[in-house]
Amino acid sequence: MSPDLMEQGAERLQHATQSGGRSAAYGRVLREGELDLSHGTVLYLEDISVSFDGFKALNKLSLDIAAGELRCIIGPNGAGKTTMMDVITGKTRPDAGQAFFGSTINLLRHRESEIVRLGIGRKFQKPTVFEQLTVLQNLELSLQADPRVLACLRFKPTATQLDRMDAVLTQIRLLGEAGRQAGLLSHGQKQWLEIGMLLMLEPKLLLLDEPVAGMTDFETERTAELLLSLQGQHSLMVVEHDMKFIAALTADDVRKKVTVLHEGSVLAEGTLNQVQANPQVLEVYLGR
Numbered sequence: 202m203s204p205d206l207m208e209q210g211a212e213r214l215q216h217a218t219q220s221g222g223r224s225a226a227y228g229r230v231l232r233e234g235e236l237d238l239s240h241g242t243v244l245y246l247e248d249i250s251v252s253f254d255g256f257k258a259l260n261k262l263s264l265d266i267a268a269g270e271l272r273c274i275i276g277p278n279g280a281g282k283t284t285m286m287d288v289i290t291g292k293t294r295p296d297a298g299q300a301f302f303g304s305t306i307n308l309l310r311h312r313e314s315e316i317v318r319l320g321i322g323r324k325f326q327k328p329t330v331f332e333q334l335t336v337l338q339n340l341e342l343s344l345q346a347d348p349r350v351l352a353c354l355r356f357k358p359t360a361t362q363l364d365r366m367d368a369v370l371t372q373i374r375l376l377g378e379a380g381r382q383a384g385l386l387s388h389g390q391k392q393w394l395e396i397g398m399l400l401m402l403e404p405k406l407l408l409l410d411e412p413v414a415g416m417t418d419f420e421t422e423r424t425a426e427l428l429l430s431l432q433g434q435h436s437l438m439v440v441e442h443d444m445k446f447i448a449a450l451t452a453d454d455v456r457k458k459v460t461v462l463h464e465g466s467v468l469a470e471g472t473l474n475q476v477q478a479n480p481q482v483l484e485v486y487l488g489r
């Protein structure tokens with residue numbers, strides 16, 4: 202989708218919310234801040250550039266992700282993968298470019314905390330669960346406005362929230378560990394718990410930075426199953442170096458796209474087979 206269409210969408214939303222009228226293009230009125238996926242795109246980045254002391258960490262990066270898509274991003278160290286996630290989540294402001302969430306939400310106009318509330322969840326590489334709390338309490342904590350541990354002990358979830366916790370615990374395969382102290386979980390289980398904490402907020406887009414780093418083969422396989430079960434309902438951007446894991450994430454659909462970043466731009470995009478056979482990718486990424 203072109204930025205023009207994005208701006209048109211934003212204007213239409215503004216008109217709909219100001220006049221209270223029904224937008225003919227969307228068939229129903231959008232509430233302000235509501236994600237509009239009617240064009241089929243959940244994330245749209247165009248010509249994003251970020252410089253650190255003159256060094257271009259991102260250089261006119263353009264990328265879009267379809268609603269419900271699971272997109273794998275690969276690239277050598279320093280390619281700009283983390284910086285790209287920092288821009289999407291509002292941690293870093295780009296020098297130039299556009300970033301839209303759906304067709305109406307201009308991410309560059311929002312703060313980090315607002316972007317979380319708008320529906321973008323981010324999982325950093327290292328697990329950051331609360332080790333002294335139980336698995337269930339960690340999930341409860343993610344629902345609270347007050348993130349202090351003491352507040353968690355007083356927190357009384359609603360019936361709907363309890364149902365959601367049950368569903369998430371099943372999804373992350375920790376239902377049997379709900380009362381266990383998070384610090385006693387394996388590394389893989391802690392990573393799943395953190396994904397579960399993000400899922401409690403029902404994000405539309407999940408960004409995952411090297412989710413299987415340090416996991417056993419068994420845990421890696423389970424993680425691939427978990428992420429595959431989330432696609433469709435959520436959109437996912439998975440940054441990974443582990444090619445076996447990428448192969449597992451793309452095995453269900455040979456047309457699935459993989460994006461290769463290099464020196465702050467998209468070097469190649471295509472199916473896993475296509476990017477693995479791309480001579481430029483072999484040269485810069487695989488070092489052949």
Ligand SMILES: Nc1ncnc2c1ncn2[C@@H]1O[C@H](COP(=O)(O)OP(=O)(O)OP(=O)(O)O)[C@@H](O)[C@H]1O
Binds near residue numbers: 253256
């Ligand atoms: N705050 C910063 N100040 C200066 N340079 C930075 C900063 N953040 C990132 N960079 C540089 O920008 C480039 C892109 O970094 P980034 O962390 O986005 O790459 P990456 O693809 O995530 O790498 P890796 O796979 O090693 O995590 C690197 O050369 C990095 O050194």
